[in-house]
Amino acid sequence: MSSESILEVKNLSKCYQIYEKPHHRLMQMALGRFGKAFYREFWALRDISFTIPKGQIIGILGKNGAGKSTLLQIICGTLSPSDGEVRVSGRVAALLELGSGFNPEFTGIENIYMSAQILGLTREQAESKLDDILAFADIGDFVHQPVKTYSSGMFARLAFAVVIHVDPDVLIVDEALSVGDAWFQHKSMARMRQLMESGCTVLFVSHSIDAVRALCDEAIWLEQGQVKMQGNVTEVTNAYMNDVFIEHNRIALQTSKQHTNESHEEVTNAHQDDSEKSTPIRPQEIHSAAASLDGGTVLNVRSKELKNSEGQIVERLEQGECFSLEFELEILRPVKNVSVGFLIKDQFGQELTGESYFNTFRHSLDLEAGRIVRFAFKSDMLLRGGQSYSVALRINQVSKWDRSDNVVVYADELAMVFDVLNDLDNPIWFKFKMPFEVSVQ
Missing domain, CATH: 3.40.50.300 (P-loop containing nucleotide triphosphate hydrolases)
Structure with a gap:
């Protein structure tokens, strides 16, 4: 030794x-x-x-x-x-x-x-x-x-x-x-x-x-x-979580298939014209720029952008600055129950905050082929300056609020990395700063 x-x-x-x-x-x-x-x-x-x-x-x-x-x-x-x-x-x-x-x-x-x-x-x-x-x-x-x-x-x-x-x-x-x-x-x-x-x-x-x-x-x-x-x-943890996502997808889709087979309504609707049907996304390789179904591409991730308060694409933000995370998708085949979301992590991979379309509006989207869809998430940068952060992009199929039917169809654990510049006049000594009303009696 x-x-x-x-x-x-x-x-x-x-x-x-x-x-x-x-x-x-x-x-x-x-x-x-x-x-x-x-x-x-x-x-x-x-x-x-x-x-x-x-x-x-x-x-x-x-x-x-x-x-x-x-x-x-x-x-x-x-x-x-x-x-x-x-x-x-x-x-x-x-x-x-x-x-x-x-x-x-x-x-x-x-x-x-x-x-x-x-x-x-x-x-x-x-x-x-x-x-x-x-x-x-x-x-x-x-x-x-x-x-x-x-x-x-x-x-x-x-x-x-x-x-x-x-x-x-x-x-x-x-x-x-x-x-x-x-x-x-x-x-x-x-x-x-x-x-x-x-x-x-x-x-x-x-x-x-x-x-x-x-x-x-x-x-x-x-x-x-x-x-x-x-x-x-x-x-290692990113790779492990990707594997967990794929396994979860398999189980969720298997369960969904069983429910479909047991549903008389689904059997009745099976005679609809194929062009009117929406397509469920199947599990695919993480980090792919496209989500695929049975060898066909369902959607492409066209862009992943971080914009500052002036709308410029940047790799660094000022502490406290207004910013937006924007993701553009190209829909190639009709698909139901789509939600786009993200997680912001520190350099250790700890998930600090995040948001998704489904979490905000409590419903997902049915998207038609040929659409270009741009999701934008806007906020103020409340995280501590002087550090770098990463963004994980997730695209899910989900319709139930308890997420019991959630399927991760696309996951890029390192979609982008950005820096937050330290504000020397208003330093943050914690992970992030929440606004508080302060009074003295």
Whole structure:
């Protein structure tokens, strides 16, 4: 392992033996030595390799069943790999199943000492951190009671407090930041940031793309037990979200097709002339300049423009300046229920604000072939100056306010990038500035 690396995963694989019936396990024990297998193999991980430098914050992405939890358990040492190896330099602490090592008959204090020693601290080191752990957990006199009497929130708070105070070299977090109430969640996130800033290496698993983008330097995308993509957190999360859009499209269209087949009204209307029908858009490749249907192009995105207060196309705006985002579409075939929208993101990919035609007017548009349609979104620039921002363009088919039939037919996660110039006379110290009435009594 390199002297600059703190974690190295090399050719890691994990295979489970799946038995269809209970007696097959006994048959495998008795007859397996003769070469017959009474199970099928399931590879949760297959030939995964990566190296993480000291101090890096790495996000782990993937759908349920992609192998994320299996990977983290092997790194923690609570699960053995079928093949490959994991090398870790330093102390590893994990926020997986919070409190999984607690003894329910022991008091909170007793469990603090036991867990701290399991994580590598001496009794003296645990005693030196006891006050900080108790203050962070903030469960009062319950710390002297058996943990079996705790609420689930109290239990998780105490376990979280222990893990983050053992000064780990590598911290592994698996969806554990939702413990406790809103106040404790904010306190937990602030403590996490302190650990990261102190040089702790973190592996962070979350289904929240915003959290991954906000916290992580790089990301690893797991798909069916293999690394599908690894690299810059914005690039990986954008690619992952595009994949989510395509999968959502497939499910939404499948559901829509079932409803259509079951609808007598749709069957009746099937005898209409083809020229009078509108065409649903099918899922297509993200970032394409056109949305296609069965090999035919339905619409083209002709232009994507940012205009300043004078109507000029620009790449930078003044803080507080009136501006507009304008998108021009060329409709090549009739299409129903079209909405155009956008998201403005910071350099970490966090979605700051956005708008869509459907969200504004609560209905979408039916567009005829041959039309040139220009969507314009006008506002004042309330985001902080001295930074750059990106715009993601989305074109959807949607008709229901609960978005249950929403299909993303076009998504360009990097449609444009622009700068906002800092106003030295009216600086903004936050992400954006809301207008407030201020009074003093």
